[in-house]
Amino acid sequence: MAKSLMIVDDSATMRKIIMxxxxxxxxxxxxxxEAGNGAEALQKLGGSPVDIILCDVNMPxxxxxxxxxKVRELDSxxxxxxxxxxxxxxxxxxxxxxxxxxxxxxxKPFTPEKFQEKLSPLID
Amino acid sequence: xxxxxxxxxxxxxxxSAEAFEAFCDDISGMFGADMACEQQDVTTVTVKDLKKHxxxxxxxxxxxxxxxMDGTFQLVFDQGGLFTLSGVIVMxxxxxxxxxxxxxxxxxxxxMNDAIGETGNLLVGTWDRVFREGLEGHGHFVQSNSxxxxxxxxxxxxIGLAADGEFVFVSYEMTIGEYPAFKCGVIFPRTIxxxxxxxxxxxxxxxxxxxKPATEEAAAxxxxxxPAQEEPExKPATEEATAxxxxxxPAQEEPExKPATEEATAxxxxxxxxxxxxxxxIEEKPAVTDxxxxxxxxxxxxxxxxxxxxxxxxxxxxxxxxxxxxAICAKDIMEKNxxxxxxxxxxxxxxxxxxxxxxxxTMVGSDGALEGIVSKSDIAGAISPYLRPIFAKWxxxxxxxxxxxxxxxxxxxxxxxxSPDTSLAAIMQNMSQLGQRGLPVVDKQGKVQGLVTVFxxxxxxxxxxxxxxxxxxxxxxxPLI
Numbered sequence: 001m002a003k004s005l006m007i008v009d010d011s012a013t014m015r016k017i018i019m020x021x022x023x024x025x026x027x028x029x030x031x032x033x034e035a036g037n038g039a040e041a042l043q044k045l046g047g048s049p050v051d052i053i054l055c056d057v058n059m060p061x062x063x064x065x066x067x068x069x070k071v072r073e074l075d076s077x078x079x080x081x082x083x084x085x086x087x088x089x090x091x092x093x094x095x096x097x098x099x100x101x102x103x104x105x106x107x108k109p110f111t112p113e114k115f116q117e118k119l120s121p122l123i124d
Numbered sequence: 125x126x127x128x129x130x131x132x133x134x135x136x137x138x139x140s141a142e143a144f145e146a147f148c149d150d151i152s153g154m155f156g157a158d159m160a161c162e163q164q165d166v167t168t169v170t171v172k173d174l175k176k177h178x179x180x181x182x183x184x185x186x187x188x189x190x191x192x193m194d195g196t197f198q199l200v201f202d203q204g205g206l207f208t209l210s211g212v213i214v215m216x217x218x219x220x221x222x223x224x225x226x227x228x229x230x231x232x233x234x235x236m237n238d239a240i241g242e243t244g245n246l247l248v249g250t251w252d253r254v255f256r257e258g259l260e261g262h263g264h265f266v267q268s269n270s271x272x273x274x275x276x277x278x279x280x281x282x283i284g285l286a287a288d289g290e291f292v293f294v295s296y297e298m299t300i301g302e303y304p305a306f307k308c309g310v311i312f313p314r315t316i317x318x319x320x321x322x323x324x325x326x327x328x329x330x331x332x333x334x335x336k337p338a339t340e341e342a343a344a345x346x347x348x349x350x351p352a353q354e355e356p357e358x359k360p361a362t363e364e365a366t367a368x369x370x371x372x373x374p375a376q377e378e379p380e381x382k383p384a385t386e387e388a389t390a391x392x393x394x395x396x397x398x399x400x401x402x403x404x405x406i407e408e409k410p411a412v413t414d415x416x417x418x419x420x421x422x423x424x425x426x427x428x429x430x431x432x433x434x435x436x437x438x439x440x441x442x443x444x445x446x447x448x449x450x451a452i453c454a455k456d457i458m459e460k461n462x463x464x465x466x467x468x469x470x471x472x473x474x475x476x477x478x479x480x481x482x483x484x485x486t487m488v489g490s491d492g493a494l495e496g497i498v499s500k501s502d503i504a505g506a507i508s509p510y511l512r513p514i515f516a517k518w519x520x521x522x523x524x525x526x527x528x529x530x531x532x533x534x535x536x537x538x539x540x541x542x543s544p545d546t547s548l549a550a551i552m553q554n555m556s557q558l559g560q561r562g563l564p565v566v567d568k569q570g571k572v573q574g575l576v577t578v579f580x581x582x583x584x585x586x587x588x589x590x591x592x593x594x595x596x597x598x599x600x601x602x603p604l605i
Contacts, residue, residue: 013214013239021154087249089256090264108249109150 002030003123004048008041008067009056009085014108018054018085025112027119038062042070049076052122054106057086057093065097072101081122085110132192133292133317135259137166140294140310143254148298150250157212161298161308169293171285174311175276177295178202181233184271184283185244187251191263195316196284199247203228204306205298206272210239212300217456217584225304233272244270289313454551454565455544457584458574462487462564467495467532474531475503484577485562488535492571494564496535503534541566544573548584551576 005022007015015034022029033050035041037059045053053071057064064084071077083104084097094105104118141163148159167173180203188196201209204225211221214236224232233240245267252265271283279285295309465474465486474486478500488496541564542551551563555578562577 011238011242011245013242014245017154017213017242087245087252088264088266089249089252107253109147109154109246111150111153113153 003028003052004031004033004050005029006033006035006041006044006050006053008035008038008053008059008064010036010059011056012036014056021110021112022054022115022119025115025119027115027123038064038067038070041067042074045071045074045077045080049074049080051080052119053080053082054085055082055102057084057088057097065093065100068097068100068102083118083122129314129317132259133312133314136193136255136312136317137292137294139255139258141296142258143251144296144298144308144310146254147247147250150246151209151212151300154246155212157300159298159300161296164295164297164307166292166294169291169311171276171279171287171289174200174291174293177293177307177309178276181206181228181230181273182275183240183244184275185247185267186269186271186284187248187265188268189263189265189316192259192261193255193316194263194318195313196268197313197316198283198285198311199244199251200309200311202307204304205308206233206240207236208300208303208306209243210236213243214239217452218302220456221303225306230273237272240272241270285311286313452548452584453544454542454546454548454563454576455573457548457580458544458565458576459580460574462572462575464489465498465531466490467530467535469531471503471529471531471534474498478503484579485575486531487564487572487575488531489572494539494541494566494570494572496532496537497539497562497564498531498535499562502536539564541572542576543567548581552581 007018009015009018019032019034029052031050033044033048035044038055039062041053041055042062053067055064055067062070064086068082068084071080071082081103082101083106084094084102085106085108086093087108089105089107098105103122106114106118144161144163148161151157152159169177178200182203183201183206185199186196187199207224207228208221211224216224248265248267255262255265269284273282275282275285279287285291292312292314293309294312295307297305298308299305461481463477463481463483463486465477465488467488478484478486484500486498487494488498540554540558540560542554544565544567546565554563555561562575564572565574565576567573
């Protein structure tokens with residue numbers, strides 16, 4: 001079944017890097033979306049939900065941690081998996097965001113293998 | 125638990141090597157670039173010494189540390205590192221990276237600010253991971269500010285470094301692939317290794333990380349910049365200068381150290397020649413204004429716009445979408461070393477020039493004004509097949525006469541050209557429609573600036589596509605004879 005992906009990061013460069021790395025990992029997505037912050041992501045998700053969200057933590061307007069909570073309130077995104085992608089990796093942060101409804105955490109810098117490892121179980 | 129200042133300092137210096145090496149591994153893994161680093165020196169320095177190490181444009185990532193290391197330290201890259209790293213990350217063509225390492229301007233850096241910021245972000249991520257694994261009592265590191273420019277005249281304001289402080293500077297030489305080696309390092313204020321109680325460490329480690337604006341961060345650093353109790357007494361100026369000279373490794377490509385007065389004059393000259401230090405300053409993600417002065421180096425300035433377009437465009441892999449073909453322009457990939465001929469040159473003369481330069485085309489005209497273009501196909505059509513070595517034994521005296529054919533009789537005209545800002549997509553479309561393998565790049569004044577051939581496009585695509593491997597050197601054009 002065709003899958004869709006949304007990358008949420010305030011850096012356009014990082015969105016490119018993530019997209020490139022996802023493709024290098026061999027994972028296939030029929031549709032990909034991008035958003036520069038949590039608010040933009042929510043707006044796009046309202047019109048068309050996705051299967052996987054790769055989300056940065058520190059972003060302007062709406063932080064990734066806040067986006068996780070908001071997405072979990074959306075009925076249309078009940079099956080959407082959220083994986084945080086961040087340089088910040090303190091236990092408190094990870095535990096907190098997982099408790100709020102995130103499904104995984106990938107540390108920056110990352111590799112294609114890491115995406116394969118973390119995303120494959122969520123796609124299958 | 126490592127609680128003494130000396131122990132923490134020693135471990136931090138040791139882990140800095142691991143952290144830079146891990147960063148090299150991470151970038152290699154992410155971008156398929158062969159990256160390595162080697163520790164050069166561990167010295168005690170002042171801001172004046174750092175200025176000698178990093179005279180050109182510099183990238184400084186300020187990192188807020190919490191836990192057993194408490195305060196702000198700096199990760200610093202020289203101009204070469206700045207352009208090489210960010211260029212590799214945005215998949216800039218290799219020849220462009222090399223050009224910007226040498227002649228990159230503040231405007232070029234500004235255009236790559238997002239990539240530079242992200243490079244710093246990735247670097248801090250790696251450092252945090254290595255220190256979490258290796259330093260007991262480590263809380264976390266978070267990037268608090270990134271600065272690009274010349275910070276040493278106002279270090280407190282620009283990068284939160286006390287102007288009169290003494291720092292531990294660990295310098296490294298880093299390489300990425302075939303690019304020239306560059307300098308980087310870490311600057312630890314001695315105050316960052318100050319002892320804290322277990323309770324204090326636990327409390328600060330649990331604090332939620334919050335990025336502060338640059339000014340706030342600088343103020344916070346200023347507050348913390350009080351000398352530690354164990355800090356050594358300040359040396360007399362002359363003694364300090366001597367010690368620093370002994371310790372400081374001369375920077376690559378930089379002139380020998382001069383006496384103080386001479387140095388001051390030289391610095392003044394340098395300041396006059398360059399743009400003002402404050403002009404070189406780029407805070408993280410600045411607003412792009414239309415009032416920006418035109419770059420003194422038009423080529424580099426224009427490329428910055430290209431990279432900016434790349435950064436603003438949706439994420440794509442080269443070769444998988446047309447976006448990158450729209451972002452890359454003729455000027456980014458064209459061959460600038462082109463062969464020129466005169467309309468009255470003989471085929472033999474033109475052929476000799478093309479063979480000598482291994483070029484596929486000769487421009488016909490003078491002073492950059494184009495009258496025609498001669499390709500190897502044009503020559504092949506003009507000369508007798510019996511002039512080819514393989515048929516040499518059947519060569520007739522009459523065949524030699526064909527070598528005296530004038531260029532103007534065989535050149536193609538009118539010449540189809542593109543402008544320096546023509547997108548790669550448009551170039552490819554033109555080539556397909558016209559059936560031409562090369563298009564001269566002509567500016568608004570009608571002067572030829574370069575030539576884009578199908579081989580330049582192939583090289584660009586191969587260099588940027590990790591799924592395609594290349595063995596050996598790509599020839600510029602297939603040999604004719």
